[in-house]
Amino acid sequence: MSSAAAKKVRPKYLSLPALLFEIRLPLPGWISILHRISGLLLFFPLAAWLLYLLDASLASQQGFDMVRTEYLQRPVVKLALLVFIWAYCHHFCAGIRFLFLDLDKGLDLRVARLTSALVLVTSLLLTAFFAVKIW
Amino acid sequence: MVNRIVTGAHYGLRDWLAQRVTAAIMAVYTVVMFVVFLRNTPLKFEFWKNLFEQGWMRVATLLFAVSLAWHAWVGMRDILMDYVRPAGLRLALEILTLLVVASYLGWTIQILWR
Numbered sequence: 001m002s003s004a005a006a007k008k009v010r011p012k013y014l015s016l017p018a019l020l021f022e023i024r025l026p027l028p029g030w031i032s033i034l035h036r037i038s039g040l041l042l043f044f045p046l047a048a049w050l051l052y053l054l055d056a057s058l059a060s061q062q063g064f065d066m067v068r069t070e071y072l073q074r075p076v077v078k079l080a081l082l083v084f085i086w087a088y089c090h091h092f093c094a095g096i097r098f099l100f101l102d103l104d105k106g107l108d109l110r111v112a113r114l115t116s117a118l119v120l121v122t123s124l125l126l127t128a129f130f131a132v133k134i135w
Numbered sequence: 136m137v138n139r140i141v142t143g144a145h146y147g148l149r150d151w152l153a154q155r156v157t158a159a160i161m162a163v164y165t166v167v168m169f170v171v172f173l174r175n176t177p178l179k180f181e182f183w184k185n186l187f188e189q190g191w192m193r194v195a196t197l198l199f200a201v202s203l204a205w206h207a208w209v210g211m212r213d214i215l216m217d218y219v220r221p222a223g224l225r226l227a228l229e230i231l232t233l234l235v236v237a238s239y240l241g242w243t244i245q246i247l248w249r
Contacts, residue, residue: 039210040211042207043210043211043235048235051239051243051246055246057183061180088165092165095162099155099158
């Protein structure tokens with residue numbers, strides 16, 4: 001029999017510190033959980049916020065001016081808009097990756113890691129692009 | 136997975152497929168809107184209002200909203216099934232999700248055809 005130290009304790013219960021510090025998600029895992037988190041954020045509250053902006057901006061000239069030249073100029077609101085843009089871009093890019101995975105494309109470990117990095121970088125670059133545009 | 140066809144009923148495959156089809160619809164709309172935005176910044180009110188008065192734009196936006204509603208429902212239900220164990224709480228949150236989805240849809244129609 002092997003030594004007691006080498007013997008693994010089973011079952012292993014997951015504590016919050018274990019989730020935060022012990023378990024290391026591989027890159028494709030990060031893409032997956034971020035896809036979920038961004039999807040949740042987009043559904044609530046971001047979709048409601050965007051509908052409010054669309055409603056106000058289409059209601060009248062004053063509403064449009066209020067949204068465009070006043071409300072969207074505030075730094076905090078611009079940051080919120082960037083959160084939306086990142087969530088949308090990440091959900092979009094990761095979603096397209098998942099569609100290809102469904103078609104059995106890009107399943108090799110090496111390719112899966114590469115496309116994960118690509119999704120992460122592309123959505124961040126798109127966010128940076130919009131950040132420059134709105135600032 | 137044996138002998139299960141997509142057009143059949145109640146295999147659990149329908150929602151899975153719906154989520155992907157709605158995703159594709161929304162992706163097309165997104166790319167179109169992205170180009171419209173880039174070509175017309177800074178946005179002017181006349182252009183913005185005129186854009187949403189076009190018949191094709193209203194239909195496309197409604198199609199997007201319906202796709203979003205279905206897509207978000209499947210996605211939120213997946214999340215609730217994964218993380219919320221008590222049946223009562225899960226049902227309550229699912230109903231809440233459906234109410235939010237319906238509200239978004241109604242609000243969108245109101246904005247488009249006011």
